[in-house]
Amino acid sequence: MPESSSISIRDLKIALPPGSERPYAVDGISFDLAAGDIVCVVGESGSGKSMCAHALMGLLPGSVTIESGEVLFEGKNLLLSDDDGWRGIRGRGIAMVFQEPMTALNPLMRIGDQMMEMFEAHGLLSPPERRQKALDLAREVGLPDPERIVRAYPHQLSGGQRQRAMIALALALEPAVLVADEPTTALDVTTQAQILKLIRNLQSSRDMAVMFITHDFGVVADIADRVVVLRHGRVVEQGSAAEVLGHPEHPYTRALLAAVPSLEPPVRMPITGQSRAVEVIGLDKTYVTSGGWFRPDRKVQAARQVNFEILKGETLGLVGESGSGKSSVARLVTRLIEPDRGTVRLGDIDFTSLGGSALREQRRRIQMIFQDPFASLNPRRKVGAIISDGPIAGGADPATARQRARDLLAMVGLDPLAASRYPHEFSGGQRQRIGIARALALDPEIIVADEAVSALDVSVQAQVLALLEDLKARLGLSVLFITHDLRVAAQICDRIAVMQRGEIVELKPTAALFASPEHPYTRELLDAVPGLRSPSHAA
Amino acid sequence: MKHFFKLMLRNPGGLIGLVILTIAILVALFGPLVFPTSPWRMVQRPFLPPFTLSTVPLGTDALGRDVFAGIIYGARVSLLVGLVSTLVALAVGVPLGAIAGYFGGRIDDALMRFTEFFQTIPSFALAIVLVAILQPSIYSIVGSIAIVSWPPVARLVRGEVLSLRTREYVQAAIVTGQTHRWIIWREILPNALSPVIVLASLMVATAILLESSLSFLGLGDPNLISWGYMVGAGRTVVRQAWWITVFPGFAILLSVLGLNLVGEGLNDALNPRLAGNGR
Numbered sequence: 001m002p003e004s005s006s007i008s009i010r011d012l013k014i015a016l017p018p019g020s021e022r023p024y025a026v027d028g029i030s031f032d033l034a035a036g037d038i039v040c041v042v043g044e045s046g047s048g049k050s051m052c053a054h055a056l057m058g059l060l061p062g063s064v065t066i067e068s069g070e071v072l073f074e075g076k077n078l079l080l081s082d083d084d085g086w087r088g089i090r091g092r093g094i095a096m097v098f099q100e101p102m103t104a105l106n107p108l109m110r111i112g113d114q115m116m117e118m119f120e121a122h123g124l125l126s127p128p129e130r131r132q133k134a135l136d137l138a139r140e141v142g143l144p145d146p147e148r149i150v151r152a153y154p155h156q157l158s159g160g161q162r163q164r165a166m167i168a169l170a171l172a173l174e175p176a177v178l179v180a181d182e183p184t185t186a187l188d189v190t191t192q193a194q195i196l197k198l199i200r201n202l203q204s205s206r207d208m209a210v211m212f213i214t215h216d217f218g219v220v221a222d223i224a225d226r227v228v229v230l231r232h233g234r235v236v237e238q239g240s241a242a243e244v245l246g247h248p249e250h251p252y253t254r255a256l257l258a259a260v261p262s263l264e265p266p267v268r269m270p271i272t273g274q275s276r277a278v279e280v281i282g283l284d285k286t287y288v289t290s291g292g293w294f295r296p297d298r299k300v301q302a303a304r305q306v307n308f309e310i311l312k313g314e315t316l317g318l319v320g321e322s323g324s325g326k327s328s329v330a331r332l333v334t335r336l337i338e339p340d341r342g343t344v345r346l347g348d349i350d351f352t353s354l355g356g357s358a359l360r361e362q363r364r365r366i367q368m369i370f371q372d373p374f375a376s377l378n379p380r381r382k383v384g385a386i387i388s389d390g391p392i393a394g395g396a397d398p399a400t401a402r403q404r405a406r407d408l409l410a411m412v413g414l415d416p417l418a419a420s421r422y423p424h425e426f427s428g429g430q431r432q433r434i435g436i437a438r439a440l441a442l443d444p445e446i447i448v449a450d451e452a453v454s455a456l457d458v459s460v461q462a463q464v465l466a467l468l469e470d471l472k473a474r475l476g477l478s479v480l481f482i483t484h485d486l487r488v489a490a491q492i493c494d495r496i497a498v499m500q501r502g503e504i505v506e507l508k509p510t511a512a513l514f515a516s517p518e519h520p521y522t523r524e525l526l527d528a529v530p531g532l533r534s535p536s537h538a539a
Numbered sequence: 540m541k542h543f544f545k546l547m548l549r550n551p552g553g554l555i556g557l558v559i560l561t562i563a564i565l566v567a568l569f570g571p572l573v574f575p576t577s578p579w580r581m582v583q584r585p586f587l588p589p590f591t592l593s594t595v596p597l598g599t600d601a602l603g604r605d606v607f608a609g610i611i612y613g614a615r616v617s618l619l620v621g622l623v624s625t626l627v628a629l630a631v632g633v634p635l636g637a638i639a640g641y642f643g644g645r646i647d648d649a650l651m652r653f654t655e656f657f658q659t660i661p662s663f664a665l666a667i668v669l670v671a672i673l674q675p676s677i678y679s680i681v682g683s684i685a686i687v688s689w690p691p692v693a694r695l696v697r698g699e700v701l702s703l704r705t706r707e708y709v710q711a712a713i714v715t716g717q718t719h720r721w722i723i724w725r726e727i728l729p730n731a732l733s734p735v736i737v738l739a740s741l742m743v744a745t746a747i748l749l750e751s752s753l754s755f756l757g758l759g760d761p762n763l764i765s766w767g768y769m770v771g772a773g774r775t776v777v778r779q780a781w782w783i784t785v786f787p788g789f790a791i792l793l794s795v796l797g798l799n800l801v802g803e804g805l806n807d808a809l810n811p812r813l814a815g816n817g818r
Binding site for chain 2: 435
């Protein structure tokens with residue numbers, strides 16, 4: 001064991017309950033965390049990276065068992081600790097930052113109280129000293145107006161502020177090791193960039209060891225000193241960030257890096273002379289939440305004078321951060337919600353004026369692919385029925401529709417026999433393919449893809465994107481592609497519209513947008529994309 | 540489905556409940572065939588204590604009628620009333636709740652105020668009034684129990700539908716042009732079923748209790764013997780002849796307990812995340 005390492009994992013094996021898809025969640029992992037180092041543990045979903053982090057904190061779920069291995073911290077094997085032993089180490093020796101700050105913070109407790117609770121739990125300091133410490137911590141993690149914010153409740157903070165508060169909690173007892181489990185995944189890119197910088201700064205000023213778990217190679221490139229690549233619970237490659245990212249040795253690492261979409265938009269032929277598939281004119285939508293008797297109503301403008309058109313065979317990207325209204329626009333265009341004002345025209349039909357059965361009939365022309373592959377398929381219907389329900393509702397002959405469903409499954413790269421199985425038997429990527437087949441079953445002219453690849457691992461994401469591109473070209477579809485990921489947008493879109501607070505602030509051909517962003521918000525978004533220095537960018 | 544039964548059987552309470560319930564159902568179905576003697580017939584001298592004669596193992600009541608036969612025949616009435624009134628309550632509550640939850644807005648408001656109207660009246664009092672007005676008969680009893688027990692179903696289904704209708708697969712069904720009726724029927728209701736099944740099993744138990752209470756007050760169907768009627772008839776002589784009330788009371792207790800255990804077992808099996816140390 002090298003002298004400098006503050007925690008080291010030796011041959012850790014964590015067994016999954018019998019009947020799982022593989023015997024070990026973590027299968028013989030060894031690596032060291034050295035003080036002053038940020039080690040990124042990278043892997044796709046199911047690679048065992050979170051299991052690893054939870055083992056370090058003694059937070060493994062009851063259904064798994066540690067079969068062998070040790071976690072050495074200050075000369076002791078943590079895995080042998082009892083509950084008391086763990087309590088002494090958690091927070092004080094090793095602290096953790098979770099993925100979703102909203103659920104990791106107690107919603108009924110003020111931020112400051114939660115920080116003071118850290119000291120109280122370990123019986124440290126007097127109450128006034130704790131209060132002072134809480135203020136210092138809030139200041140250190142860059143929370144604005146610390147005096148006020150320590151008295152705020154979690155829901156009163158923005159996502160980024162909540163994650164800062166979470167980090168403050170983790171740092172309260174000056175731990176030697178910080179474990180961060182996807183701490184920026186739930187955040188917007190610009191916020192993510194700030195949080196990454198914060199973790200970097202705190203780590204160097206406190207000389208901590210940081211174990212940073214992520215699936216995003218952009219983030220790795222920005223923050224890692226060392227990288228550990230996991231696959232199926234095994235380490236496939238580890239080394240310094242420059243080595244692993246610059247000269248990956250293992251084919252899996254190379255494949256992962258190659259799958260990260262580049263920010264460099266490919267050259268695309270401008271689409272001209274085509275007719276308009278969709279035209280959106282002056283869409284307005286305001287959500288009003290009733291405030292009750294004594295408070296004013298809460299109003300959120302989700303769409304403000306949104307105008308755009310998509311030509312036949314064109315892909316229009318709609319990018320923006322969460323809350324910018326891009327998903328609302330998707331739902332307005334497909335008429336899942338009704339606009340306050342404005343018109344959506346499909347070809348020469350005014351889609352917004354239709355109702356009842358006329359609307360149902362025209363709906364087939366504009367179809368949607370949803371974000372969450374797990375929530376977008378009815379768990380109690382067979383895949384074949386899910387795909388053929390729409391055409392049958394539209395009056396198609398059931399036998400023909402079912403045959404068509406099998407053909408479509410083949411078209412999206414699945415076994416036609418999948419039609420007689422239930423959605424839970426498929427992986428995320430496969431489910432997303434089923435979702436695409438469902439959309440195609442109605443022979444639509446326009447497809448609205450709402451964050452259709454955001455929930456997928458990079459390698460799967462690349463495959464689904466390739467499939468979408470191919471289908472679009474073959475069937476002459478127009479696509480409204482909604483995403484928060486500028487890398488994906490760069491690869492797939494002909495033109496990109498940038499949305500901020502319900503407004504489209506810039507709409508340009510993709511290459512022009514990346515080459516010369518005009519609006520300050522667009523520039524901010526582009527600068528915040530993680531991994532601008534990454535080798536994949538140069539490739 | 541196999542998995543579901545395994546979960547159900549893993550829960551010892553649910554297993555015991557299932558056994559009790561199966562016995563009760565078997566008795567209700569085949570008991571009268573095995574013991575063809577009418578429960579109204581006087582077979583022995585009145586107030587014969589239990590365990591004295593093998594022909595009337597549980598003794599006789601104030602008129603010399605066989606208590607054991609009463610329990611066998613009473614099982615039919617109790618279970619039938621419990622089951623049918625629950626089915627009627629579901630038939631009213633599920634569609635109402637589904638429509639309220641799915642369409643929301645004014646329709647939801649109107650339907651929920653209507654539901655609250657029934658919920659504000661104490662259910663037992665309403666049941667008594669209804670049976671008294673309609674004349675006691677098996678139909679009026681089933682009807683009035685159903686009328687007082689549908690509101691919780693409607694509220695439960697409404698809540699489930701409210702959360703399910705925002706799911707992406709429901710939105711996908713809307714986008715693919717399916718009708719409201721089909722969306723509710725195929726996409727939403729099947730996924731809202733598990734809590735309804737659990738509630739229904741507990742409702743059967745409550746209905747059995749309600750029927751017993753009504754019969755106890757003399758509001759049972761005069762042509763059918765039921766456990767509640769037997770308890771009510773024997774209550775005046777409970778100090779001299781405890782067996783007349785205790786045995787039917789025990790039958791009520793067992794079947795209600797069995798149903799509750801099954802309900803809990805179902806709940807654990809259908810909501811594995813609530814089953815404590817699940818996944």
